[in-house]
Amino acid sequence: xxxxxxxxxxxxxxxxxxxxxxxxxDHGINVFIGNEFDNHFVIGRSGATxxxxxxxxxxxxxxxxxxxxIAKIILDADSLIQYVQLDFPVNNIRNIIRHSDKIVLYxxxxxxxxxxxIEFHGDKGGNIYDYLGKIVMYTLDGIELELSTNKxxxxxxxKIDIPKFEKHHRDIGVLEPLxxxxxxxxxxxxxxxSEFDLVIIELFLPxxxxxxx
Numbered sequence: 001x002x003x004x005x006x007x008x009x010x011x012x013x014x015x016x017x018x019x020x021x022x023x024x025x026d027h028g029i030n031v032f033i034g035n036e037f038d039n040h041f042v043i044g045r046s047g048a049t050x051x052x053x054x055x056x057x058x059x060x061x062x063x064x065x066x067x068x069x070i071a072k073i074i075l076d077a078d079s080l081i082q083y084v085q086l087d088f089p090v091n092n093i094r095n096i097i098r099h100s101d102k103i104v105l106y107x108x109x110x111x112x113x114x115x116x117x118i119e120f121h122g123d124k125g126g127n128i129y130d131y132l133g134k135i136v137m138y139t140l141d142g143i144e145l146e147l148s149t150n151k152x153x154x155x156x157x158x159k160i161d162i163p164k165f166e167k168h169h170r171d172i173g174v175l176e177p178l179x180x181x182x183x184x185x186x187x188x189x190x191x192x193x194s195e196f197d198l199v200i201i202e203l204f205l206p207x208x209x210x211x212x213x
Contacts, residue, residue, distance in 0.1 A: 024048045026066075047071045056080035063087040063140070067114035069107070075131055077123040084118075084137040089168060090145075090188050096156065103128055103135070103147070141168035148194045158189075158196040 020037060024030040024044035032041050034053030041050055042060045047070040050059060054076050061071065061084065073082065086092075095106045107116035120135055122128045128147075137145040142164025148157045160180070165172075172183055180189055180196070189196075 043071055045069065050074065052076065052079060052082055054078045054080070056082070058083045058085060060085045061087060061118065065107075065116060067109045067111065067116055069116045071118045072121065073119065074121045075123055075134070077126065079123075079131070079134060081134050081136060084135065086137055086139045088139065089141040090139040090143040091186065093139075093188050096192055098128060098147070100127055100129075141165055156192055156194070158193050160196055 021040040021042065022032050023042045024032070024046075026045040028046065030044060030046070030048035032048055032050040032052075034041070034051060034055060034057060036054040038055040038057060039052070040058045040060070041048075041052065043050075043062065045062060045065045046068065047065070049072045051074050052059070057080075059073065059082060073084075075082065092108050093105055094108045097104050097106070101122055103120040105118040107118070108114075109116050120128065120131070122130060132147045135147060139145070142161035144159040144161070145156045146158070169186075172180065172186070180186060183189065
């Protein structure tokens with residue numbers, strides 16, 4: 001494991017600007033412990049347990065992870081927004097289940113015995129509803145996922161970065177919402193997403209559109 005941070009007192013303020021980076025290994029057991037500052041945790045291919053602390057942190061999940069990959073993120077009662085960067089497309093998420101004390105993202109594996117998943121836990125078993133708006137995930141194909149209060153589809157709301165989405169899904173039109181929400185190739189949306197925004201820059205349309213199920 002490699003740790004990069006300022007070594008002299010005059011540079012310690014740089015940690016608050018997300019300079020402090022911890023990189024996990026591809027084998028063995030990794031445990032990351034954050035602090036009150038903003039940090040960047042890069043998880044290795046075998047997973048890790050992360051106590052991000054009180055800052056607003058970036059957590060990167062790599063693309064090519066092992067089938068035994070398990071990441072546990074234990075949130076602090078005073079945690080700010082945690083930005084989870086998923087270096088794979090949204091369809092790599094097989095399912096997402098919200099319990100009272102945790103959220104679990106199950107990822108697609110190479111065989112039926114795969115246990116790949118990501119867990120978000122509340123502080124000391126606290127209710128995960130207390131962290132609504134504090135867990136934001138970004139996929140490689142431009143999807144932003146958040147927790148939703150929707151009772152029927154209670155898992156996520158999503159924003160779509162059109163340029164990134166079109167780069168990975170050239171055969172799916174983005175200006176008609178049903179093309180996305182009901183598309184058979186975007187099964188994760190059909191089963192889990194309750195609402196989404198199309199984040200449209202002026203080159204495409206002069207406004208942002210909100211669609212809900």
